[in-house]
Amino acid sequence: MRRIRTREVFMTYIVLCVLSILALFPFLWMLLGSLKGRLDLFSIPPKIVFSPTTVNYTEAFVHKSFLKNLMNSVKLAATSTGIAIVIGVPGAYALSRSKARGDGLLLMMALLTRMFPPVVIAIPFYVLMVKMNLMNTMTGAVLAHSILTIPLMVWMMKSFFDTVPKEIEEAAVVDGCSNLAVFFRIVMPLVLGGLSAASILCIITSWNEYLLASVLTGKSTATLPVAIPGLISSNGTLWGEICAVGTVVSLPIAIFMLAVQRHLVKGMTAGSVK
Structure with missing residues (x-):
């Protein structure tokens, strides 16, 4: 039985x-x-061993404007995620603790914004932004990316707030804590893993989004994914x-995911026992 078990584990690792x-x-x-010239x-056949060069990075980020596009992507992802946290976290907490009629409808409306493909809302957003x-x-x-990240933040954080027992908050209120103190000092430390997971998903959503960014941004405000097709021309x-450029688009998210994977796994697998 031990040999069979060892063989199964070995085959599992091979497949993985x-x-x-x-x-x-x-x-x-x-x-x-x-890294190739x-x-x-x-070259045919493709070279696996070659002299690496940084000429492609120099041409893209020094001689062309892709460094500015990279900063636009960073600003867009960070700002839209920050807005999602500021608006979505208190909203999720209110929906979690409220028993008012219509809460389910609000959650369903937030979910509908995530169900529509971006191509459906691209034209309405274009008309709205032109008028504004x-x-x-x-x-x-x-603003457009916040429409995508806020519902995601609300839905995820509400599930995490639901796992926090209300008795903990009631005990804090009895001890003299205000509502704000209960929220920031009692509840938020218990859902930091969930907040990390939701923030990561919001950053990835905004960082990788292409359609809305291509419709609503111009040459000076284009993000990195939007600027990549500019490298394809008739010449x-x-x-x-x-x-x-594709490596620079992918690598920060990959490094970020590896750096915070512990918080992501903790947040995504958090249960009712804290």
């Missing part, structure tokens, strides 16, 4: 390793392509620079 290699291969190939990039004189501005893009496709 193969699946991991298949999943990571496109990213690794893009990373290698970003033009001759190495188009917010086209091609970072403010307009932030040809700059594959090396596309690989470099």
